[in-house]
Each structure stands twice: as structure tokens, then as C-alpha cells.
Amino acid sequence: MNNPYFDLLMWARGPGFDIALTVFVAGLLIRVLEILVLGRKRDFSKAKGSPVGQGIKTIFTRSVPRKGLVKFAPITYIGGYVFHIGFLVAFFFFAPHIALIYDLIGISYPAMGRVIIESATALAIIAIIALFWSRMTDPVRRALTTWQDYLLLVLSALPLITGYVAVNKLFGDGTLMLALHILSAEALMVAFPFTKLTHAFTFVISRYYNGAIQGRKGAES
Amino acid sequence: MTATFERGLNALREQIDAPVASFFSSCVSCGLCAEACIFYRETEDPKYTPINKVEPMRKLWKREYTLFGRLGKYLGLAPQITDEELTEWETLVYDSCTMCGRCTMVCPVGNDITMMIRKMREGMSASGHGPVELMGAAVRHTDGTSPMGDLTKALLKRVEQASAVTGIEIEVDKPGVDYMLMLSSHEIASGEEMIASVAKIMDKAGKTWTISTEGFEATNVGIQLGNKDVAANLVSRIVNAAEKLGVKTVISPECGHAYQAIRWEGPNLIGREYPFEVRHIIEVLEQFRAEGKLKTNGKDDSRITFHDPCQVVRRGGVCKEPRNLLNMVASDFVETDDAGTMNWCCSGGGGVGANQRANDIQAKAFNMKKRQFEKVNPEKVVTMCAFCHSTLEDQLEANDMDEIEVLGLTEMMAEYLEE
Numbered sequence: 001m002n003n004p005y006f007d008l009l010m011w012a013r014g015p016g017f018d019i020a021l022t023v024f025v026a027g028l029l030i031r032v033l034e035i036l037v038l039g040r041k042r043d044f045s046k047a048k049g050s051p052v053g054q055g056i057k058t059i060f061t062r063s064v065p066r067k068g069l070v071k072f073a074p075i076t077y078i079g080g081y082v083f084h085i086g087f088l089v090a091f092f093f094f095a096p097h098i099a100l101i102y103d104l105i106g107i108s109y110p111a112m113g114r115v116i117i118e119s120a121t122a123l124a125i126i127a128i129i130a131l132f133w134s135r136m137t138d139p140v141r142r143a144l145t146t147w148q149d150y151l152l153l154v155l156s157a158l159p160l161i162t163g164y165v166a167v168n169k170l171f172g173d174g175t176l177m178l179a180l181h182i183l184s185a186e187a188l189m190v191a192f193p194f195t196k197l198t199h200a201f202t203f204v205i206s207r208y209y210n211g212a213i214q215g216r217k218g219a220e221s
Numbered sequence: 222m223t224a225t226f227e228r229g230l231n232a233l234r235e236q237i238d239a240p241v242a243s244f245f246s247s248c249v250s251c252g253l254c255a256e257a258c259i260f261y262r263e264t265e266d267p268k269y270t271p272i273n274k275v276e277p278m279r280k281l282w283k284r285e286y287t288l289f290g291r292l293g294k295y296l297g298l299a300p301q302i303t304d305e306e307l308t309e310w311e312t313l314v315y316d317s318c319t320m321c322g323r324c325t326m327v328c329p330v331g332n333d334i335t336m337m338i339r340k341m342r343e344g345m346s347a348s349g350h351g352p353v354e355l356m357g358a359a360v361r362h363t364d365g366t367s368p369m370g371d372l373t374k375a376l377l378k379r380v381e382q383a384s385a386v387t388g389i390e391i392e393v394d395k396p397g398v399d400y401m402l403m404l405s406s407h408e409i410a411s412g413e414e415m416i417a418s419v420a421k422i423m424d425k426a427g428k429t430w431t432i433s434t435e436g437f438e439a440t441n442v443g444i445q446l447g448n449k450d451v452a453a454n455l456v457s458r459i460v461n462a463a464e465k466l467g468v469k470t471v472i473s474p475e476c477g478h479a480y481q482a483i484r485w486e487g488p489n490l491i492g493r494e495y496p497f498e499v500r501h502i503i504e505v506l507e508q509f510r511a512e513g514k515l516k517t518n519g520k521d522d523s524r525i526t527f528h529d530p531c532q533v534v535r536r537g538g539v540c541k542e543p544r545n546l547l548n549m550v551a552s553d554f555v556e557t558d559d560a561g562t563m564n565w566c567c568s569g570g571g572g573v574g575a576n577q578r579a580n581d582i583q584a585k586a587f588n589m590k591k592r593q594f595e596k597v598n599p600e601k602v603v604t605m606c607a608f609c610h611s612t613l614e615d616q617l618e619a620n621d622m623d624e625i626e627v628l629g630l631t632e633m634m635a636e637y638l639e640e
Contacts, residue, residue: 030288035242038286044488046498048538062331066563069327072256080251080329143267144250194289196249199330205243207331213240214325217485219538220562221326 009179012186020186027193028201035205048218051211058211058221059204075134076141079127083156086124090117090160121164128157148195155191158184226304229348230281236340237282244337245279247330248272254324254334259566260317263585271324271334274313277302278341304348311350314341316579319570319586320478321531326563335536342447352576355446363451367406367438375409376437382413389420391432394466398429400505401468401497403439403459403483405476407607415474418635422506425638426514430472436462439479444486445572452482453490459483463497470498472505475629477532477570477606485537501533502631503605507542510549517637520552523600527556528590528613529564530606543605543630550637551603557593565589567604569612587616594625605630 043051070077091097095111102108132153135145162184164170166177191197214221255261255270267273283290284299293299324334345351358368365371377393384391400423408415416432423430436459443452463471473480484499500508509515527547533539540561547554559565568586573579590613594602602625604610613627 031246034287035239035246038237038239038242040238040240041489044492044494045485046488046494058331062329065329066257066327068559068563069253069256073251073253076251076253138252139265140252140255140261140267140270141250144252144270144273146250149250199247199249202243202246203330206240206247209240209243210325210328210331210333213333213336214536214538217536217538219534219536220540221331 003173003175005173005176005179009175009182012179012182016183016186020189024189024192028198031193031198032201032205035202043216045216047216049215051213051216054215054221055208055210055212058214059207061221062207062210073138073140075130075138079130079134083124083127083131086120086122086127087156087160089120090124090163093117094163118164118167121160125157125160125164128153128160152191152195152197155184155188159188224347224349226307226348229304229307229344229346229350230302232347233278233281233341233344234285236343237278237286240333241278241337241340242282242286244330244332244334245282248279248332249330251329253327253329254332257323257327259319259321259323259568259586259589260582263588264582268313269317271318271338272332274310274318275334275337275341277306277310278337278344307345307348307350311345312578314338314345314350315352315355315572316576317573317582319531319566319568319573321566321570322536323531323563323565326535339444339447342445343449344447346447351446352572352578354575354577355442355572358442358575359446359448359451362438362440362442362455367409368440368442369406369410372406372409372438373434376404376432376434379409379413379416380432383416383420386413386417387420387424389424391416391420393432393434395429395431396466398431398466398468400428400430400470400472401463401466402430402432402437402472402474402502403479404432404437404474405440405479405607406438407440407476407611408474409437411607411611414632415629418629418632419472419502421635421638422509422515422631425516426509428509428514431466431468433462433466435465436460439474439476439483441479441482442572444478444482445575449490452486456482456487456490460487460491460495463495468497470500470505471495473499473501475502475605475607475610475631477530477537477608480537480539481532501537501539501605503533503539503542503546506546506631506634510546515546515634516639517549517634518639519637520550521601521633521637522552524553524555524598525551525601525603526594526597526599527554527560528567528602528604528609529561530604530609531564531566531570533605534564535562539605543603546630546634547603550633555597555599557597559593565593567606567609567612568616569608574608574612584616584619587620590616591620591622594622599625601626601628603628603630603633 093112094117135141162181166181211221261269280302290299322335362368441455480501568583617623
């Protein structure tokens with residue numbers, strides 16, 4: 001082989017990915033199970049509304065901000081949406097990623113065009129910068145922020161940046177950039193169960209409980 | 222039993238369940254709960270960010286209820302909470318949270334932070350960290366019949382007065398009736414109007430009702446202090462009284478936390494279902510209205526707005542009922558901004574109004590309500606919680622706005638009852 005980075009890429013695609021996937025899946029299973037095993041006591045109050053129905057509904061409805069609040073924390077709200085949507089679009093709808101998903105679980109679907117993927121990537125990176133800045137400067141965000149929050153913003157940005165660079169061959173060796181892109185995604189996967197990234201899965205449970213608790217009383221959620 | 226730090230930790234451990242674990246697992250420290258909080262909004266001090274108020278509980282959860290936290294414990298990465306920390310958090314948990322529930326409504330991952338504050342207070346009170354007023358009220362209510370001491374004689378006097386005013390015979394401790402009315406001590410202390418209003422409405426609706434001398438006090442300081450033993454004892458008095466009289470429905474009066482206590486927490490506090498129904502008085506009146514058993518005559522022409530009590534509306538789901546009723550008797554009913562589910566607290570709920578140490582911050586928090594009122598400029602404010610009622614009166618007076626009259630919805634409906 002004449003490319004010195006070929007071995008690194010092969011490791012990233014092979015053993016590296018297997019390790020990351022194992023940590024990701026096993027770690028998340030632990031995180032979800034350690035929530036569910038705590039259980040909750042039976043509720044003896046007579047339900048006025050539908051706890052289960054509203055719990056499920058709230059998993060979706062809570063994705064929309066409550067009226068009038070966006071203006072009080074615009075960076076958090078808008079930055080949050082742009083980042084999440086941008087990241088998910090780039091991750092799920094870029095053709096090579098779909099090929100990877102097909103390899104893993106045998107599901108395939110149409111990819112999005114390059115303009116959309118690249119715009120989503122760029123917007124997500126800008127959103128991360130805005131969120132980072134907001135955590136440093138906004139008093140509420142600053143008081144809540146720990147080193148972990150900054151680390152996670154950086155870890156989330158790296159696959160986006162390296163992916164953009166690799167696809168557009170902006171600089172560096174193409175093989176190296178692709179290896180770095182995969183390795184950065186694997187770093188994110190490994191960090192998932194140990195950090196607040198877990199919310200990407202547990203939000204389903206927490207929103208459900210919120211809706212179920214309010215729904216039992218016939219109150220909005 | 223005496224309060225100790227260890228007891229507090231154990232009480233807190235008992236509160237950690239799957240919902241709590243899911244909430245802490247999902248929090249991304251976005252800080253959006255701050256924007257929903259009346260105390261943060263009126264002070265802009267980040268320490269009032271709701272999720273920060275339950276930080277000691279989060280630490281305990283992480284250290285003892287997560288695998289990685291337990292591993293981290295051995296590496297010194299998961300700090301234990303200390304008694305000093307609980308002392309520091311006491312004012313955040315009791316003085317600057319009315320458990321109004323707005324944070325619960327805005328959290329993007331759905332964290333019920335208000336419920337966690339309620340749970341946090343169990344640990345606080347068990348470790349001896351609670352406002353003296355609430356602890357004193359808990360003792361008085363446990364020893365007597367209300368947080369004001371023994372109100373039985375006062376109650377009987379009010380019943381007598383209400384009978385005299387309305388000319389309707391009111392029998393206490395009457396078995397086999399449809400409804401058993403509870404009252405908040407405020408309503409007993411302030412006069413006979415509430416009892417008289419209910420007597421008139423029940424009489425017109427053709428319903429039988431009573432008040433039990435063995436379980437009439439609706440307020441439950443155990444809920445506000447966060448002491449489930451106190452709370453369960455107070456709930457069981459009502460349950461025993463209702464079962465003894467064999468009533469079909471217990472009426473929770475115009476009181477916010479009383480409704481949470483008797484209807485939603487109560488069955489879980491005593492560990493069983495009730496053999497009777499529980500309804501807020503306004504739900505009962507709405508049912509009468511829907512059945513054509515509540516008819517009114519004439520309307521109040523003043524400019525009237527409605528104050529939504531958090532525990533009855535946002536956290537109780539009784540939102541359209543008061544509006545249906547108010548529209549029957551008010552010709553110029555105007556809503557404030559954020560009315561209904563996202564209303565702003567009167568500033569006195571969750572034990573804050575009883576806690577003298579919180580007077581200054583409460584006065585600041587009231588500015589939100591004040592500006593809302595200034596915007597719609599009402600002559601009267603109607604509400605359906607006796608504590609909101611007296612808080613609004615006190616705060617309006619303190620702000621030289623006492624030309625605004627505060628009214629209870631039940632009394633207002635009774636006033637316009639068709640003769």
C-alpha cells in the first residue's frame with residue numbers, strides 16, 4: 001500500500017467501529033435499563049384523562065416550543081433546532097451513511113442531494129458555535145454548564161467538520177480525512193452512554209412520563 | 222423521630238424512581254426552565270434556574286442509581302451530597318419555588334421538575350431543613366383540626382351563621398348524602414360566605430350535602446413541607462370521615478394544593494383507591510351547569526379578569542370549567558396574557574406565602590402578576606383558590622392597587638343564582 005493512512009482507515013472501519021458500536025449499544029442498554037428497573041409505584045388515584053395516550057402524544061408534541069418562549073432564549077431554541085435537524089439530516093440522509101446503515105441492519109432508503117447534506121452540515125456547525133458561545137456568555141447557561149457540555153459540543157462538531165472536509169477534499173490527505181471522520185464519529189458513539197448525549201434516547205422515556213403524569217389529571221402537557 | 226442528615230438522605234432515596242432517573246438522564250442543561258420560572262424571570266439570578274434547585278437530588282441519583290456513577294464513586298468522580306449543601310439549598314427549594322409547574326411545561330425533554338421539587342422537599346424536611354412556619358403548621362394540624370389549631374368550634378359557628386343568612390338548614394355529619402364539602406382554614410377564618418354559597422347552590426340543584434366535623438380541613442401542609450407521613454395522616458382524616466358518612470363525592474374547596482393533596486396524592490399516600498369520587502368545587506359547579514341545575518340571573522358589568530390557580534389549572538386540568546361559569550355571570554370578562562395552562566403564579570403558592578423569610582422575593586415575584594393586571598386593567602379579579610385569593614389581596618394592597626377587588630368564583634356564582 002502506498003498510502004500511509006490506509007491502515008488507520010482500515011482500523012477505523014473495522015475493529016474501531018466494532019468497539020465503538022459495542023460500547024454504544026451496551027452502554028445505552030445499561031443507561032435505559034437502570035432507569036426502567038427503578039420502576040414506579042402504582043398510582044391509586046382515579047385517572048381523569050388518559051395517562052398512556054397523553055404520554056405517547058407528549059413524546060412528539062414536546063418537540064414544539066411553547067408559545068412565546070423562543071424570544072427569551074433565541075440561541076438555545078433556534079441553535080438547538082438547527083443543530084439537531086442539521087446533524088440528523090447529514091447523518092441519516094448522506095448516501096454513504098445509508099450504505100453503512102444497510103450493512104448493519106438491512107434497511108435502505110433514498111439519500112438526499114449533496115446541496116442539502118452540505119448545507120445541513122454547515123448550518124449544524126454554525127449552530128454548535130452559537131450554542132458554545134451562548135454557554136460561555138449567557139448567565140443561566142454558564143451557571144449550568146460543566147466541562148462535559150463543552151466537550152460534547154466539540155465531539156459533536158468533529159464528525160461534521162471532518163466529514164465536510166473529506167467530502168469536499170478541502171485540505172489534507174483524503175484517506176486520512178476519511179479515517180479521522182470515522183474515528184471522530186466513533187468517539188461520539190463511545191461518549192454517548194457516559195454523558196448527556198444519552199438524552200437522544202432517554203428523552204422518549206422522560207417525555208412519556210411527563211405526559212402520563214399530567215394526562216392522568218386531565219391536564220395539558 | 223428527630224430529623225437527621227441520614228434520615229434526609231434515606232427519605233430522598235425513597236423518592237428516586239424511574240421518572241426521576243429518566244429526567245436526570247435526559248437533562249442537557251439547556252436552561253430553558255429558567256425562562257419559565259417566575260423567580261428567575263423577576264430577578265434574573267441564574268441560581269433560580271429550576272433544574273438547579275434539585276441539584277443535590279441529581280448528585281445522589283448519579284452516585285447511587287447509575288452504574289457509571291457507582292463506579293465513579295470509587296474514583297472520587299461522583300461527589301456525595303453534604304448537610305451543608307442541603308442547608309444552602311433550603312431557600313432555593315422552599316423560598317423561591319411555588320411548585321407552580323411552568324418549568325415542567327417547557328422542558329424540551331419533558332422533565333417534571335416540579336414533581337422533583339416536591340420529592341426533594343421530602344429529603345429536606347426529614348433532614349430538618351424546612352421553613353419554621355410550615356413545620357409549626359404541621360405540628361398544629363397534626364395535633365388539632367387545622368394548621369391554625371382546632372377550628373371545629375369556629376366551623377360550627379360559621380355553619381350556624383350560614384344557615385341564618387340563607388335560611389337553609391345545614392346539617393353537619395349527615396350520613397348518606399351526595400356530597401361532603403371540605404373547606405380551607407382561610408375560608409373558615411374569613412367568614413361564612415363559602416358555606417352559605419354552597420348551601421344556596423346545592424339547594425337549587427337539589428343535591429344533599431354535609432360537612433364532617435371529623436374531616437373538614439382541606440389544606441395539607443404535609444404536601445408543602447414535603448412530609449408524606451404528615452400528609453398521609455391528614456388525608457386519612459378526610460377519607461375516614463367520608464367513608465363513615467358514606468358520601469358519594471368529596472368536594473375539594475377553592476384551594477390549590479388541597480386539590481392535589483386529596484385527589485391526586487391522597488390515594489397514593491394512604492396506599493389504596495377511594496370508595497368515593499373527589500371533585501374540585503368548580504368541577505361540581507360546571508357539572509351542575511351542564512346538567513341545567515345551575516342557573517343564574519343577571520351579570521356583573523365590571524371589567525373582570527380571572528387568575529388561574531396553578532395547582533387547579535396547570536397541574537390540575539380544571540381550565541375551561543371556570544371560564545364556562547364566569548361567562549355566565551360576567552359581561553366584560555378579559556383574559557390576561559398567558560391565561561389558562563401557562564398562567565403565572567400569584568407568588569404565594571407552595572408554602573412560599575406562609576414563609577416569612579421569603580417575603581422579599583415573593584414581593585418581587587408578584588411583579589409578573591402586577592404587570593399582567595396593569596395591562597388588562599381589571600376592576601375585579603376572580604379566582605378559585607383561597608390562598609391565591611388572599612395572596613392577591615395582600616400583594617395588590619402592598620402595591621397600592623387595592624382598588625381591584627378579588628372574588629372567589631363559587632361565591633360569585635351563588636350571588637347570581639336564579640331566585
